[in-house]
Amino acid sequence: MTAAAQALGFTPRTGGSRQLAGTGALLRLALRRDRVMLPVWVLVVVGMVLAMPGSLEQTYGTAAERADAMRSMNANSSMRALYSPVFGDSIGALSAWRIGVYAAILAAVMSLIVVVRHTREEEETGRQEMISAAMVGRRAPLTAALLAAFVANAAVGLLIAGGMAGQGSAGALALGLGVAGTGMVFATMAAIVAQLTESARLAKGLTSGVLGAAYVLKAAGDAGTEDGSSVLTWLSPLGWTQNIRAYAGERWWVLLLIAAAIVAQGAVAYNLAGRRDVGMSFLPTRPGPAKGGLGTAGSLAWRLQRGSVLGWTLGFLASGVVFGGMVEGAADIVGDNENTRDVIERMGGQSGLTDAFLATMVGLLGMVASLYVVASVLRLHGEETSQRAEPVLANAVGRLRWAGGHLVIAFGGAVLLMLVGGLALALGYGKDLGPILGACLVQVAAIWALGGLAVLLVGAFPRAAVGAWAAAGICLAIGWIGPALDLPQVALDISPFSHLPKLPGATAPAWGPVLALLTLACALTTTGLAALHRRDLTT
Structure with a gap:
């Protein structure tokens, strides 16, 4: 033995056990x-x-x-x-x-x-x-x-x-x-x-x-x-x-x-x-071809993550159509119940029930897309811990190029998901394509901020990388059930999605928080990549 x-405490066993x-x-x-x-x-x-x-x-x-x-x-x-x-x-x-x-x-x-x-x-x-x-x-x-x-x-x-x-x-x-x-x-x-x-x-x-x-x-x-x-x-x-x-x-x-x-x-x-x-x-x-056709780190990242991107895209397409079909019936669902109306308006803003309901659905798509970006960024950590990254980096591929290929899929894929979700939402609703697509793109700022946090954890604190899931889950829980539970604003403000303008429908959107979140995403990503460049792998 x-x-x-x-x-671990293993002891020999005999017979039927x-x-x-x-x-x-x-x-x-x-x-x-x-x-x-x-x-x-x-x-x-x-x-x-x-x-x-x-x-x-x-x-x-x-x-x-x-x-x-x-x-x-x-x-x-x-x-x-x-x-x-x-x-x-x-x-x-x-x-x-x-x-x-x-x-x-x-x-x-x-x-x-x-x-x-x-x-x-x-x-x-x-x-x-x-x-x-x-x-x-x-x-x-x-x-x-x-x-x-x-x-x-x-x-x-x-x-x-x-x-x-x-x-x-x-x-x-x-x-x-x-x-x-x-x-x-x-x-x-x-x-x-x-x-x-x-x-x-x-x-x-x-x-x-x-x-x-x-x-x-x-x-x-x-x-x-x-x-x-x-x-x-x-x-x-x-x-x-x-x-x-x-x-x-x-x-x-x-x-x-x-x-x-x-x-x-x-x-x-x-x-x-x-x-x-x-x-x-x-x-x-299945074994790969005798002669490889992947010439760059980006093409390798796409080959590894293309199935995930396709699956998420199809999911957002279906969800957007379903959410869009619900918009016309929003008034009937709420009826004269002021409490329900207040919950929807807390989630989607004060710009009328239909616009508030649309903003709520857009925000839900954004929070779900944050799960995608975290999963995609953490693929870097998975490649490292499984020791598949070492053969790649042993060639003429720098760490930043290797990581950059995955991050393009992660951050670019988030934009793709929100565009597809917005298009499907407008299709299900039957109108307002431009405003809905714009509202979906605004969500990218908060999604990228959570993606930047995941990059920071992978680069600087790899043992705590799983904490990115916790951050995304907390944001989803706050956005999903926080308004219904009437949480105080200080609790709602923990989520970056709470700082975004409630679009479509807001007459004077506040763009300052959007720029601040984009700046935060860039800072977190840059810091994480710098830490990844300096530290030893698998440590």
Whole structure:
């Protein structure tokens, strides 16, 4: 047994337990490595859910207002597609409608990251091969990864059930089980994909693609029916989550579908894990051409990130059309509810309800685009830690040229996304192409500021590079639910998006904050590149 294995606490196993030998030690190691990431994910998911009842009580203070909101939401196909049909008019039912599916999506993202991190990523970096030199069962790493995901999802489910119990214990339990169960569905799905691919990045991308397809199926099904009975809705695990109908006559039997999916996918993953060697996959990477055609660092960066750019572009195209289709019905959705009107105007400005709603949708596109720019910048860190950057830099390629190729894709791609999103938004709305495109381009200043922060972390503080995700997530949370929770302005001002003019519609836009954010983005990027140029790689 190696010294590293002894330090981790591995002991020899014999007999039938050999396949799972070392699972406990690997689970402890996984939880220790994720001791910061997992609690943050759990608190974000649970916090979003528990904050919703208070917000809705302020917005819809009477039973009559809640009943009117339920009718207007269900009558609007775009709103049904964006969220889901409303199955009840209680505060609990409206909370489950407003945040249940999105909490399940976040739980799914958390789960797939955890499983891929502790399976395929360990093999890709070579750490799993070292650990497997000890008495570690063939299926122990997969078991430990799934157990780590289970611990996180169990915490989410228990905290949601406990925190929402004041609205009704049965509904709280149903909502908690639905969110946690969806997380485990995608954990086992990620376990399958991790056996099929050789790349952790590809495994995360494919599983995220399945999650996106599940949302599209649910949205398409919900747009066509008001009761969630569409075949398309039932083909989506997210559709199962909403059809549990927490606080609206719970359908407990739907949980059996979720449990069956978890067991079936887990069985497939375990079968595949036992039939391959460490580091191998069932879908090996296709070899490149005998003669390379990539002559510059920029062309290499484009080759590595073109799939991501295409996927994000298609997503913004679809989202823009959906958001645009909702604009005409904004007045009908809000009705005479002053609290709802105030929330929209806090998010989108005071320039009339339609313009405020457009500004809100534009701001949402900008905040989501910040996730793209962070992911794209952090590809630099991934190339460095996986030691793929060293062969490139060993040739006549300087660090700044290498980094610049990726940053052009990151910052230029953000502009492309906002242009595509603005074009699709105007297409769905049917007018105001110029003002909407201008409003979308203004968002680039805040997006680039977050991208500059990611460059600074990668260049100067590479071990803290993951903090760029936290910054983008905080900005998204502030912009998404901050106005609904009536957060003070000092809290809203943490996000750079809060300083941008609310366009379209503002009569006298303040351009000073836009220029300040662009200057900040340049300063952060320059400082980060200078630090990257000076320091040693992988340190």
